[in-house]
Amino acid sequence: MRTPVLALAPLLALAACAAPSAAPVSVYKGLGSKQCEGGGQTPAQLAEPLRQAGVPVLAIACGRDGRVRAAMCGLSDGRIGIFDVPADRVAEAERLGYARLASLPDATREPCP
Numbered sequence: 001m002r003t004p005v006l007a008l009a010p011l012l013a014l015a016a017c018a019a020p021s022a023a024p025v026s027v028y029k030g031l032g033s034k035q036c037e038g039g040g041q042t043p044a045q046l047a048e049p050l051r052q053a054g055v056p057v058l059a060i061a062c063g064r065d066g067r068v069r070a071a072m073c074g075l076s077d078g079r080i081g082i083f084d085v086p087a088d089r090v091a092e093a094e095r096l097g098y099a100r101l102a103s104l105p106d107a108t109r110e111p112c113p
Helices: 005-017 043-052 087-095
Strands: 025-030 059-064 079-085 108-110
Touching (some): 043 059, 043 079, 079 087
Antiparallel strands (some): 059 108
16 A cells, blocks of 8 residues: 555654754864974863854864974974864854864874873
């Protein structure tokens, strides 16, 4: 027996409401740490400007930018903070100086110290 299309309309409406929202987007910012010296900021400190601007931070991770650099004390060590934000708030994060992690094709995530 065939179910009339109108009988399925309420189920289709419920399915549309339950559809997941856009996936979060990862943005990053350099920690400012240096080879041989360390220093810089923690990922939690770097997340604060996002929160103060009203951008929800859904997750925080650490990573490396994956760029090749000379091994020399005092140069950047490539450590980054990675922040997952709602897709509709990425432009706001970019205005605050964060960039999309996708712009670093060789970046890696690693455990935060």
